[in-house]
Amino acid sequence: MSAPVEAGSSPSTVPQSLVLDFLGLHMLGRAQAARKAGQPVATQVFLTVLGALGVSDSATRTTLNRMVARGLLIRHKQGRTSAFGPTEDAMALLRRGRARMFSPTPFDHVEDIWTILNCPVPESLRNVRYQLHGRLSWAGFGTVQANLWIAPGRIDVEELLDDIFPAEALGLVQAFHGAPTGPSSPGQLLHAAWDLEALRAAHLGFLARWEAADPRAAEALPQLLLLLDDWGRLLRTDPGLPAAYLEEDWPAERSARTFQRLEACLGPLADEQLQQLMDAEG
Incomplete structure (x- = not known):
C-alpha cells in the first residue's frame, strides 16, 4: 500500500x-x-x-x-x-x-437551545480532568469561566459523563437546557467561549x-x-x-x-x- x-x-x-x-x-x-x-x-x-x-x-x-x-x-x-x-x-x-x-x-442544531454546565472536578478526581476536557470539547462545549461550560444544542450531560464520574461526583454537576437572556447575549457568549x-x-x-x-x-x-x-x-x-x-x-x-x-x-x-x-x- x-x-x-x-x-x-x-x-x-x-x-x-x-x-x-x-x-x-x-x-x-x-x-x-x-x-x-x-x-x-x-x-x-x-x-x-x-x-x-x-x-x-x-x-x-x-x-x-x-x-x-x-x-x-x-x-x-x-x-x-x-x-x-x-x-x-x-x-x-x-x-x-x-x-x-x-x-x-454536523454543524447544525435542530433547536435554538443551549446546554449550560457547571462542572467542578473534586480534588480526588483530578486525574480525570484531561479526559473530561477532551470529552466536553468533542461534545461541543466551550468555557465561559472556570467550571462553567456552554454548548449549542441539547446535550445529554448525564450520558456524556456517567462513565468517567462516580455517582457521588456526578451529583455535583449542574446542567441546564435553555437560551441566554438579557443582559447576556449569545454573540457575547460565543466570543467569550470560542476563538472564532x-x-x-x-x-x-x-x-x-x-x-x-x-x-x-x-x-x-x-x-x-x-x-x-x-x-x-x-x-x-x-x-x-x-x-x-x-x-x-x-x-x-x-x-x-x-x-x-x-x-x-x-x-x-x-x-x-x-x-x-x-x-x-x-
Whole structure:
C-alpha cells in the first residue's frame, strides 16, 4: 500500500487517533457485518496500515501497548503474534464520535437551545480532568469561566459523563437546557467561549488540504483514515455555532460538503481494502 497523496496530509496526526479511526471502520463501518463480529485486528494489519501513513513499526507497537494500558484495547494472543480489539469503553467512544462524524449536518442544531454546565472536578478526581476536557470539547462545549461550560444544542450531560464520574461526583454537576437572556447575549457568549478566528482558520486549513483532493482508488484506505482523523479534529474544534451569530461566509458548510464528497468516494473502496487485509491475516 503506497503512501497517500500529499494533499490530504495532516502535520499533527497521532498514531492513537489513527488506530481508533481504523477500529471505527472495522467495527462500525459499511461492511462490518461481513466480518466476524468483534474480530480482533492482527498486529501486522496495524503495522501495514499505519506504515502507509509514515508511522514506524516501533511507534505503532508502542501505541498499541499504551492503548492496552489505558483500557482502550484488549490484547489477544494468536500463536506467536498478538491481535487487538477495542474495550467496551473504546466502543462507546467510537459510537459517540461516529454519530456526529457522519451526520449530514454536523454543524447544525435542530433547536435554538443551549446546554449550560457547571462542572467542578473534586480534588480526588483530578486525574480525570484531561479526559473530561477532551470529552466536553468533542461534545461541543466551550468555557465561559472556570467550571462553567456552554454548548449549542441539547446535550445529554448525564450520558456524556456517567462513565468517567462516580455517582457521588456526578451529583455535583449542574446542567441546564435553555437560551441566554438579557443582559447576556449569545454573540457575547460565543466570543467569550470560542476563538472564532481560530475556528475559521481550522476550517480553511481543512479545506486547503482536502477541497481539491483527488481520491486515488489504490490509496483509499490510508487516504480515508487521514481524512477521518483531520475531520474529527475539526469537529472537536468547531461545535457548530449558530449561523445567526457568525459571518455570512462562515466556511462550515463547505467543510461538510468536502468531507461528505470524499468519504462517499473513498468509503466503499477503503472497506474493500480493509477486508482484504483482514482476510490475509485471518
